[in-house]
Amino acid sequence: MSIGGGVQRAIERARSIESTAMQIFVKNNMQWFARPFAREEIRGFLEHAQRQELAAVFAHANYLINLAATNPQFYANSIRALSEELTRADQLALPFIVLHPGAHLGTGEEAGLEKVVASIDEVFARVPKVKTRIALETTAGQGSCLGHTFEHLAHIMENVREPERLCVCLDTAHVFAAGYDLTSETGTKIMFREFHRIVGLQHLVALHLNDSKSARGSRVDRHEHIGKGQIGLEAFRVIMRDRRFRKIPKVLETPKGKELREDVENMNALRALLNKPYR
């Protein structure tokens, strides 16, 4: 949800369409750095009259950040930007910030993963008191992006110094583009079984529910409206009906206009898949 006009405005936008979960950036997502929050901004968010109407609010990290960056300046910026965003998310009392693990840019997956592990250690060491965790997101594996196999995420979680400060977010469009089968009930259940075996469902804190414009295994990251893409409704029906996911916040990252009409339609499409009428 857009934070244009201030973070507290996102709460109002989300509630205007009766969302109960919300994902936000903690600053303009096309800039490396921002001035710190003013005390009134933090209070305006934390004490907003509608804040309690949202069961889950969490952050997404800036897209510029690459914890496996090879250019020293980009690398330094990435470490600083993520540390600052963790601090900002913590000031807003957000439980986690979703992060794409990084892109190895030609150094290879193994070297890239090692760099990501070292970077996460460095970031956490810089902000020892921050309670906000990092939720590693499954990616489509576009270009040299890491995180398109569950093994990548497991490797990072097993090798960082403070694994308790990490958790995981699963994006349906990404895992599909990465090659996992989500076109049937069986395929979807197998994908989650694999996820549980390799990463562990106990680490799952959020779901990004997006259909995919691009084909299974294409490694191209293009989100589509729910039920209108290559995934179709089956996978979303499985997710909406699985008791294990009932308390896991689910957010859309599908195209939308200012009026948020598309969000309403996508939420309706998902809620229609529940076995009981919504509310």
Ligand SMILES: [Zn+2]
């Ligand atoms: Zn996502």
